[in-house]
Amino acid sequence: MTGQVRTVDGRVAGRRGQATRQKLLDCLSEMLSSSPYRDVKVIDVARKAGTSPATFYQYFPDVEGAVLEIAEQMAADGAGLTDVLANRSWVGKSGWQAAQDLVDGFLDFWRRNEAILRVVDLGAAEGDKRFYKIRMKILNSVTNSLTDTVKELQSKGKVDKEVSAAAMAGSLVAMLAAVASHQKGFQTWGVKQAELKPNLALLVHLGITGRKPTK
Amino acid sequence: MTGQVRTVDGRVAGRRGQATRQKLLDCLSEMLSSSPYRDVKVIDVARKAGTSPATFYQYFPDVEGAVLEIAEQMAADGAGLTDVLANRSWVGKSGWQAAQDLVDGFLDFWRRNEAILRVVDLGAAEGDKRFYKIRMKILNSVTNSLTDTVKELQSKGKVDKEVSAAAMAGSLVAMLAAVASHQKGFQTWGVKQAELKPNLALLVHLGITGRKPTK
């Protein structure tokens, strides 16, 4: 997928160069969790990586360029979010399990990639097309999968025809993403993870199947 | 509530001054809908208002200060979001109506204040306490109201005791806020408002009452 790593001026990077490049990405990732995106300066990233700003520019056009690369890696990883939904039955007990697994996977993924996801959300909200695409890539896979599930249940007569599968799936995914990115907010607010997860799973199940889960 | 309007150096502003101040706020508001928050410069706001940057600093410490004032006005307005829920029954047909009204009110409010809400979300996401508080002020009123509703239904035995009222209300409100701020996204994606609203109302109703609405 990723071809040869090249410096900005076109040279092919060797071992040493790639290591430096990677170190810059790692340091940037780390900094994103501790300070707001806008406050991250090239100089700070470079210094943290034990190198100089000029070196940074050998590998990235600017901070945003480096951030996008981190984000794309994360998005590729996020494609796996739907694995848990493949060939699952949403009828009976296994439906409840599917809902729980989806919620678990979603919240975990979000927590693992909290910092970069916040930046992606920010960029997307500000109207940056590239961040918007990355965000879509992650959410679409889940949304599409859920849309298909609803449509299938509808064709079997298990869900009202009048429900818009796409609207339902989209709303649920938007909810998961919103709650996931405010997990801390919920906690501060007195809602424990242990309450949050089953509640989200309940809503997902209600939304997808139209009925309460069989536990 | 708002006391006398004063300039930064402590003088009381007269009619003319207040008008200028308001014009600056209006222009800023307008600019927020067309360009990303971070790209709004004092100079541009001032020029758009037909005045000079030095004047801007007579009334506001910086752009953020002015933005916060716009946001606080909006938040005060948003307190009315719960009016629609006061003394409503969630049983039977009126429950379905309540869910619809809530969704309508929410989406409309969000659309009316799209630009400033995006900035508030952004600031809050970046960890700015003041924006976070404003966001909370708006969402809390709705969340609290819904939490009370669920608890009431629980005490009447109409909703399972095991449901966490706070988690449920919080999740639903997070969903509404998320969907509202991505309304355009849904449209681009092929989901029409006409499908979105009933779907959200359905989810709200399912979440609050645990059962399908009687239409």
Add this chain to the structure above:
DNA sequence: TGTACATCAGTGAACGCGCGTTCACTGATGTAC
């Protein structure tokens, strides 16, 4: 194994832009008599 040369990798220091912010000043409005 040693030497010479090519290429890779990294950098200190400075340049310069953009913008936030302020200063010293001018003009407008209000008020007292």
Add this chain to the structure above:
DNA sequence: TGTACATCAGTGAACGCGCGTTCACTGATGTAC
């Protein structure tokens, strides 16, 4: 009604900081013979 003075309101122009970015250079690593 007119004049003088106080205060309100607004501003052009410049200062200066912070930072992104680059240049000309040094050092490290690899390779050919």
